[in-house]
Amino acid sequence: MPYTELIEDRLRFMEIDENDIVELQQARQYIEPEIDKMLERFYEHILSYPEFAALFEDEESVRRARASQKKHWLEELFGGRFKSSYFNKAERIGQTHARVGLAPSWYVGSYSKMLTQFIGRICEQAQVEGRSACETVQAICKAVLLDVDLVTHCYLEAKNQAMREVLRRATQFATDMAELSDGLSDSVSKAQSAAALLAGTEAGSAEHTKRLQDLLGQIESVGEQSNAIDTRIGELQFGDRLYIEDDPSTLDRLKSRFSRD
Ligand code: HEM
Missing domain, CATH: 1.10.287 (Helix Hairpins)
Known part of the structure; x- marks a missing residue:
């Protein structure tokens, strides 16, 4: 099945619709100015664990992963661009993590550091504007779970291939x-x-x-x-x-x- 169809199946199953995509695209304006600070906290957290710090070859490797994540979150996730290029990206992340030896459970666990920051920022903004953040938060949760689902799936595929x-x-x-x-x-x-x-x-x-x-x-x-x-x-x-x-x-x-x- 072409990736486009696969993504459509997934979007249908997870009930990610046009409204969610609009919510994500609107949320981007609040996430983008804060993303560097969010990533700063994310790396401060994971690099404080020597076993995770050891997965990066050097400073340059950290810089590359960080730049790729920033692009991935802003352009794909908050861009609401769940097309075949998105699946290719998820595939690449899964393969890279399999290659460096980052187990899915740690990848999933580390995501909480970003998800809580995304939600925190959205709720803060909604409070200032006196509106509910509920629909945006729902859209972000769905998108992050889709991300985790596809990346984990591709990680396992990469492992099977290696086996x-x-x-x-x-x-x-x-x-x-x-x-x-x-x-x-x-x-x-x-x-x-x-x-x-x-x-x-x-x-x-x-x-x-x-x-x-x-x-x-x-x-x-x-x-x-x-x-x-x-x-x-x-x-x-x-x-x-x-x-x-x-x-x-x-x-x-x-x-x-x-x-x-
Ligand atoms: C929060 C979820 C995460 C996302 C969305 C994510 C995303 C990415 C992306 C987009 C890349 C670049 C893939 C490529 O183009 O080859 C990457 C690479 C990498 N990631 Fe992750 N990552 C996550 C968590 C982690 C964690 C927790 C670690 C380590 C503890 C990690 C370690 C790495 C390493 C070592 C690379 C390779 C960097 C290089 O040398 O180029 N990632 N990740």
């Missing part, structure tokens, strides 16, 4: 080992014949025969280990296939889940 790659490489390794093991069987047979011949000659002293038999033992053990690895990888592959086949195309799955047909 499939590991499995592919492990399978290749097992295949190589199996081929090596076949080669070893041949060598074992030849070495066994040689040991039998040597045992009947003078050159085949007890010492030589013993060393050859030790070597044979080691070769056989390598072969057995390779078979064990092969079996284990086969099991893993089966488990992963079950998971993947149950979920052949995430987009199709989402479509059927949210389709009202």
